[in-house]
Amino acid sequence: MTNVIKYQGYTARIEFDAEDEVFVGHVLGITDRISFHGASVAELTDAFHMAVDHYLDDCHATGREPLKPASGRVLLRIPPEVHAAASIAAQASGKSLNQWAADAIARAAGKPGSHPDH
Secondary structure: OOOEEEEOOEEEEEEEEOOOOEEEEEEEOOOOOOEEEEOOHHHHHHHHHHHHHHHHHHHHHHOOOOOOOOOOOOOOOOOHHHHHHHHHHHHHOOOOHHHHHHHHHHHHOOOOOOOOOO
16 A cells, blocks of 8 residues: 555555544655645645645745745765765666766666666
């Protein structure tokens, strides 16, 4: 069972609040807070779409660029020995460290072969 839904490039994590008997969702991957809720899956989905649409409309009305879940750039801080091992593994596979790391992260995220080609 998955606990995420997607709309307009945004992904939300869904939880069930047993005390209030309602589904609650929060958009992931951005610093702006977008939350919504619904008593049924249909109600929750509608509330998610309305929340994202409202966020995008509000950004447009205020002249602010909407935040996107990912830019395609990641800065990692890893121990030097892991960096060295990754560099060796990348070279051994005939890839740049960036390509090798992107492939490894894509596999771990369940998105094999989706690395950018640069």
